[in-house]
Amino acid sequence: xxxxxxxxxxxxxxxxxxxxxxxxxxxxxxxxxxxxxxxxxxxxxxxxxxxxxxxxxxxxxxxx
Numbered sequence: 001x002x003x004x005x006x007x008x009x010x011x012x013x014x015x016x017x018x019x020x021x022x023x024x025x026x027x028x029x030x031x032x033x034x035x036x037x038x039x040x041x042x043x044x045x046x047x048x049x050x051x052x053x054x055x056x057x058x059x060x061x062x063x064x
Contacts, residue, residue, distance in 0.1 A: 004037050 003021040005013045013023045026037035028048075038044055 002037070002041060004034075 001021050003013070003016045003023050004026045005023055006025065006027050007013060008017075008023045008025045017023045024037045026033040028034070
């Protein structure tokens, strides 16, 4: 299982790594970082901040 984070050195990311998650860095505002993060992945389950989209924050579409 992979976990995507902006900072793989953060305390929470390290806690996931300690539980066996492969932590990779990526940023929803940087398409190339997302492509790199999912390069060897068969499926993605994404949880987003819906309220940010609802209140006018920019949204992106990713096609890998």
